Amino acid sequence: MSSLMIYNLSNYAQWLGSFVIMSLVLASYTRYDGSIKILGLMGLVSVVLQFLQTGSQVFFGVRYLNAIGDCYVFLETLLFLAFYYVFFVNNRYLRLALLGSAFLSVSIYGMVLLGNTTYPWYAVLSATRSVLLIFFSVVAFFKLLADLPNNNLLSIPTFWFNSGILFFFSCTFILSLTMDYIAQVLRDDFQFFWAFKNFLRAGFCVVICIGIWKARKLADQTGPKNTIS
Amino acid sequence: MEPARIDFIVMFSIATAVMLLLALSIILFVIFYQKRILSEQLKRQLLEAGYQQKMLEAALESQEKERSRLASDLHDSVGAMLSTIRLTLHPVVKAGNGQPLDQTKQLLDETIETVRRISRDLLPASLERFGLSHAVQEMCERINMSGIIEVQLSESGHKIEMDKKREVMVYRIIQEMINNAIRHSKASLLKVQLVWTETLDIIIQDNGQGFDYEGFKDHHNASKAGLGLYSIETRVSLLGAKLDYSTVFPKGSQFTVKVPTAA
Incomplete structure (x- = not known):
């Protein structure tokens, strides 16, 4: 199996994962609260941008449009921050930190747009958001422990969302840091590393789907409830 | 490479x-x-x-x-x-x-x-001397003699020796249930059954007006009658027993208490 085939396979796997997330949320949109709707929107953004990327390759013969990838990373970062903004509903300081993080992301993306080279900034944005999201997921875990000590954690959707975020961004942190080096020095292996990232994202999607399924079960029992105060 | x-x-x-x-x-x-x-x-x-x-x-x-x-x-x-x-x-x-x-x-x-x-x-001295069955029988006879209500007592199964403290608690439950029936049910007939199996099943049935058990269970709003039921429930809980209430058609009510014979 060639590295291109592996890359394509990984691409379809993560695309399918995003599609499933989007479908699950859209299927029962009104039953879920804000944080899950944001995850659904993230799935939608991923599906649409992936479609544009593939379309540009098929119809216009463009190998890879960096602008679409950059746009996706930027939007995904903002959506993840929005997810935690909804989750930390009653914590003013964490919400301020999230707003600060969003501002930081917008600033870095602004530099990407203004600058000529994309990859260094892309790597900076990617690594920064990994650190930020790892931090917020750990804080969210501790908040879950503090606020819901009597519930079975495995039945709480937020536990799965957090686990997915922590798992994905921890594993891709090193990749984000070294992306610039890989793109410039290990050009031949780039597809292999990117495929690794895509497979991790497919795994992340599976964990998020478990969380949405748990939220659906919870909504069947008690009505929409996922945020904690 | x-x-x-x-x-x-x-x-x-x-x-x-x-x-x-x-x-x-x-x-x-x-x-x-x-x-x-x-x-x-x-x-x-x-x-x-x-x-x-x-x-x-x-x-x-x-x-x-x-x-x-x-x-x-x-x-x-x-x-x-x-x-x-x-x-x-x-x-x-x-x-x-x-x-x-x-x-x-x-x-x-x-x-x-x-x-x-x-x-x-x-x-009841008979509870101490002759045991639960005799004491319940004596209580039923006494009520029958008073003429307030007719009480029919029946007992079946092989009697199992119970701890004295548990016997007293069971006796108090039966006493309270009979008193409740006399006071509130407006019944003319009260059937008391003691069925000995692995457990002691106490079935108390009357032909009275029945009552709202759930309403009675609300101890916070309850008066004296609620306290009676509370004391029954407390003893039932201490005995590790199970209390059930059902309505008897066409009228009346039935209480069943399943008491484990051993502590």
């Missing part, structure tokens, strides 16, 4: 594996920490429940002791004095022919009977 490339891939793999392990250890820590909190909470709740049960047992035991003391005081002291007065009054009644003295003697007889009844209700 170039050595630099191999080095990078090795370093990359190790660093990513370390990050993955860190993430997994955080997730596992959260899961196990929460489980530990839950198990500690459960332990504390069990301890509290055990303590509460012991407190209830002690309260009921002291109540029984107090009843026993009162019963023996009434029987041995007040009852004996009243009997002595009756005996000393007897020759005076016989010698004289005044109606007031006859009335006094009659009142005295009634008082002696009332003292005996109160004493029996407080602590």
